[in-house]
Amino acid sequence: MKQDxxxxxxxxxxxxxVLELEPMGRHTTFQVxxxxxxxxxxxxxxxxxxxxxxxxxxxVPFFVAGNGSNLLVSxxxxxxxxxxxxxxxxxxxxxxxxxxxxxxxxxxxxxxxxLEKGLTGMEFAAGIPGSLGGAVVMNAGxxxxxxxxxxxxxxxxxxxxxxxxxxxCDLDLSYRHSCIPHKDYIVLGARMLLDRGDPExxxxxxxxxxxxxxxxxxxxxxSAGSTFxxxxxxxxxxxxxxAGLKGYTVGDAQVSEKHSGFVINRGHADAAEIYFLIQQxxxxxxxxxxxxxxxxxxFIGF
Numbered sequence: 001m002k003q004d005x006x007x008x009x010x011x012x013x014x015x016x017x018v019l020e021l022e023p024m025g026r027h028t029t030f031q032v033x034x035x036x037x038x039x040x041x042x043x044x045x046x047x048x049x050x051x052x053x054x055x056x057x058x059x060v061p062f063f064v065a066g067n068g069s070n071l072l073v074s075x076x077x078x079x080x081x082x083x084x085x086x087x088x089x090x091x092x093x094x095x096x097x098x099x100x101x102x103x104x105x106x107x108x109x110x111x112x113x114x115l116e117k118g119l120t121g122m123e124f125a126a127g128i129p130g131s132l133g134g135a136v137v138m139n140a141g142x143x144x145x146x147x148x149x150x151x152x153x154x155x156x157x158x159x160x161x162x163x164x165x166x167x168x169c170d171l172d173l174s175y176r177h178s179c180i181p182h183k184d185y186i187v188l189g190a191r192m193l194l195d196r197g198d199p200e201x202x203x204x205x206x207x208x209x210x211x212x213x214x215x216x217x218x219x220x221x222x223s224a225g226s227t228f229x230x231x232x233x234x235x236x237x238x239x240x241x242x243a244g245l246k247g248y249t250v251g252d253a254q255v256s257e258k259h260s261g262f263v264i265n266r267g268h269a270d271a272a273e274i275y276f277l278i279q280q281x282x283x284x285x286x287x288x289x290x291x292x293x294x295x296x297x298x299f300i301g302f
Contacts, residue, residue: 001037005058015043024073031222032271033073036082043088066131074301075271102189103133120197123205133187139173148173150192156185218256221264228293237261243288250277
């Protein structure tokens with residue numbers, strides 16, 4: 001890592017955080033991953049814009065991360081800058097039935113803010129372990145709801161360094177997909193349109209979904225949530241289970257015995273074990289059923 005680049009960031013990012021050789025296991029829900037050369041958490045759009053422009057100008061590779069809920073970082077870490085959009089960009093404002101939030105705000109906090117104002121439509125997202133930015137990028141969803149159902153506008157930083165607001169209908173939102181990665185946008189925030197509802201019914205629905213998650217998902221172990229996208233015409237977890245892989249283990253990484261759609265860290269797995277296990281599941285399911293599972297998890301440094 002160029003010392004001049006680090007110096008410039010430390011001089012200009014004064015409200016945010018700039019850390020060298022930061023272990024990524026502290027910033028991923030798998031709780032594994034080696035050190036990033038540089039870990040930057042900007043406080044606000046201008047600091048983020050400066051970090052991106054400086055990295056591009058100095059030819060320093062960078063990766064934009066949220067709360068790490070869909071991320072597996074190599075044990076060797078990341079040679080470049082991790083640009084972490086977190087608490088420094090996490091404000092939430094509710095006006096009438098519109099919820100405006102910055103990309104670093106967690107879906108759980110946004111859903112809670114909506115509940116406090118008696119707004120319905122966000123219940124599906126209350127238990128998704130991610131931040132708004134990542135949820136927009138992948139059109140996150142659960143229990144019959146998706147981000148595209150409530151999004152109206154998204155603020156982004158473009159590849160050429162401009163701030164831009166885009167209507168949700170122009171983002172090509174579909175199952176676990178948006179045009180954002182292909183256009184090299186960075187999500188800064190978004191606006192969501194909800195409906196007025198009965199706070200008690202909203203709370204009851206959120207509690208119901210939380211109970212379903214506890215019953216069906218291995219929340220007691222570190223994981224990245226659902227490991228694989230749903231193949232058309234199939235359910236990923238059922239394919240994994242029918243391939244005889246429930247409980248399949250590599251080191252301390254395991255296909256959950258509670259839900260075969262989850263790969264978990266039983267406590268002492270490293271990233272290499274998790275990565276190898278995911279690859280083996282893909283190969284074995286493809287060999288048995290002719291279906292290549294596509295991970296929801298993003299792999300960094302492999």
